[in-house]
Amino acid sequence: MASTSSGPAASKQVTPGSGGIPVLLKAALPSIPVINSLPGVKKASPKGFTGLGYSRPPVTAERAHVEAYAQVCGFPSKDTVPLTYPHMLAFPLHMAIMTDAAFPAPAIGTVHLENAITAHRAIGVGEQLGVTARVGPAQPHPKGTTYVFSTEVRDTEGAVVWESESTYLRRGRGDDDAPSGSVFPPVTPNGIVWKLPADLGRRYAAVSGDHNPIHLYPLTAKALGFPRQIAHGMWSKARVVAALENRLPDAVRVEVAFKKPIVLPGSVELGTETTDDGFAFALSSPRSGAPHLVGATHAL
Structure with missing residues (x-):
């Protein structure tokens, strides 16, 4: 189901695949002059953008991936996932949103300004989780415009166990009176x-x-x-x-x-x-x- 409404029911579903070069191309092409005006590459106008959401099928926090992440980031090996780990499950959704033609800003050149994570309880290794992400309209910033990506991770009973907000900046004409963060x-x-x-x-x-x-x-x-x-x-x-x-x-x-x-x-x-x-x-x-x-x- 596809929509540009930011409401909870209005989302597309994505099954994360291999990523790699195809995703990088989708991220990069809207930043290249001339090519960025082609159908299928051209981005929507920020003025008409009201929001976009993506979800993924239920995903399991697999031990091998959790431990590989923990090792790179300095966490100990435990039976619960690191506090920041669910961002790994949400990142494919963030990329799906950024590379969607309906999203106004190209992924390449969009800067991650802030991130806030709220964990409501520990998540166990091996838990099955539902992950959704959505973004609303552009917000003014002194250095351009920002987009806030909100993510929810739910357990099998539907309770929100983890959530985050990631703020991304697209540089451009800014508003000196807007909050800077x-x-x-x-x-x-x-x-x-x-x-x-x-x-x-x-x-x-x-x-x-x-x-x-x-x-x-x-x-x-x-x-x-x-x-x-x-x-x-x-x-x-x-x-x-x-x-x-x-x-x-x-x-x-x-x-x-x-x-x-x-x-x-x-x-x-x-x-x-x-x-x-x-x-x-x-x-x-x-x-x-x-x-x-x-x-x-x-x-x-």
Whole structure:
């Protein structure tokens, strides 16, 4: 069932396949002049876009995939999935939305600004889950327009066990009066430095399905304006959550804002501070102190 309404019943269904080059082409073609005006490639106008949703058939949190993800992101092996893992089940839906002709913004060049995850309980390895994602109309931003992708993960009884909001920016003519995003308390680095290898983006892509060229090789990243490949934003969030996970409750909200890209290979320094209901945290450059990621956790 297809629709551009943002209501819960208005969604398309997708069965995630092999991804790879076909998906990358669908993501890239709308960014190429002339080609982006062809039928089947041309994007809809933001003015007429009211929303779009996708769902997938029930999916199982398979142990082999959970453990591969946990290893890349620094989580221990457990009988419950890492807090950030359900994003792996939702990512194919985000890509399906972004590569749908009805969605106004090309996937390539759209920047992940913020992510907020709310876990209502721990999810067991082997659980069968229903996953839906939807996005609403464009919202004004000082640097362009943003789109908020909302994801729900339900158990076999229909209860929401995990949800998230991912905010993506499409740069362009902005609105100086629009909100620029979430604000988090400053955090002092605590001396924990992680050295990140050059192949980190490729390793994370292998488990996440996010093969955006900016994360893979120096040549592919330079073609899109970066000096070298950069780490995935959701990897950086997962790595911080992994460092905190034994101190977080099962029911928790974790919000982050992505700042400066992490160039690979490279190093980042962790900072954490306790708050009334959780932690404030940051990843920053050990040399300059410039933030790569800032955020906070809140017990529910």
